[in-house]
Amino acid sequence: MGEASESTGLLSVVGTPIGNLRDASPRVLDTLAAADVVLCEDTRVTGRLMSAFGLHVRLERCDENVMAEKVERVLERLAAGERVAFVSDAGMPGVSDPGQRLVDAALDAGLRVEVVPGPSAVTCALVASGLASEHFFFEGFLPRRPGAQRSRLEELAAVPGTLVVYESPRRAAETLARIAEVMPGRRVALVRELTKLHEEVVRGEAAELAELVAARGELRGECVIVIAAPDAGELEQRRAAAAGPGGTLEEEIAAGLAAGEPKSALAKRLAKSFSLPRAEVYDKVLAAAR
Structure with a gap:
């Protein structure tokens, strides 16, 4: 050099x-x-x-x-x-x-x-979101294909910091809905039209924002989605899931339901961990939840 x-x-x-x-x-x-x-x-x-x-x-x-x-x-x-x-x-x-x-x-x-x-839209959106910024991860644009996007979100869900994602206004509602599936309960901010006259910051859980954006129709202006960092409980749950099942299927189902994990996400995770058909595990989850 x-x-x-x-x-x-x-x-x-x-x-x-x-x-x-x-x-x-x-x-x-x-x-x-x-x-x-x-x-x-x-x-x-x-x-x-x-x-x-x-x-x-x-x-x-x-x-x-x-x-x-x-x-x-x-x-x-x-x-x-x-x-x-x-x-x-x-x-x-x-x-x-x-x-x-x-x-x-x-x-x-x-x-x-x-x-x-x-x-920079990254730092402007992060500050405008009001979410914790001590540690953050900039993802840029997520994959467009639903399956690839979901897989990437599942990887990002374990990052111990706030996530910053760029998104097209045409795909914002779908992406927010997928974030809600993968990271239920996380606080999210949708920031758009940064530094312009109609700059807007909308905050809430991803599912709420997905419904709001879908009801509005197509947004105008490039969007930045800021996702709050996982709390200690969620991080521990994800680490345990990544390490594989620590008990029987029935015990893992009970633990997941007690932690408030969505039934569909729980079934998918455990089906993968136990190498079982998802439909079979989902039936067991529904039975345990009754």
Whole structure:
């Protein structure tokens, strides 16, 4: 790994507004104005930002579809002394964004990189949710397919911290309903239209929010879902489940029902642990619950 030389160019990773243009700092605008080229996800989106502030700098598309073929050329520009700014459509590049690959390559090549801070939907939503933020895990977008999404949520349910998930407004209700199935009783906040005029934070249990969103119809604006961390009891229950059954099927059913675990989720978990048909275990759960 080489050391960055002052004689080389500079890659500026620039955070841009996620909604309210007034969140663009003077340093952000100065950096964009001084760049030889601005690399961006969508030239139309970034073009509107540049136009709003009277900036006239060449824009070049550099999204996840073309990043691989652009990296070497960008490194050549930096080595030749050019100032290159990299932005995403909104927020901090490199966070749930292909810009990480470019930064990694520039640092490995011993080229200069700076980060010009700007808004981030992750931290804005986390603070706006009012949920505990001492420990949190940023997931980004969940898988779209229902089965894969549920499997991923089951993995995330054991994380001992608040979860932050990006979601499309078209899929928000379905995702909230699936969160309710996997993490019943968890407090959840749906945050949308961050920094804009109609910014909204709705809180409650996931099942309640799923019903609310479904009743509203399609939402507007990108959404962030913030899920409260599991309490000590839930964590212990999940660890015990992961370790496998500690008693007979009947004992495990009784323990799960006593802990308030939903019957369907209990049957699925124990069917997997005991390698039994789910329908058979579910019948036993229903019988024990009577």
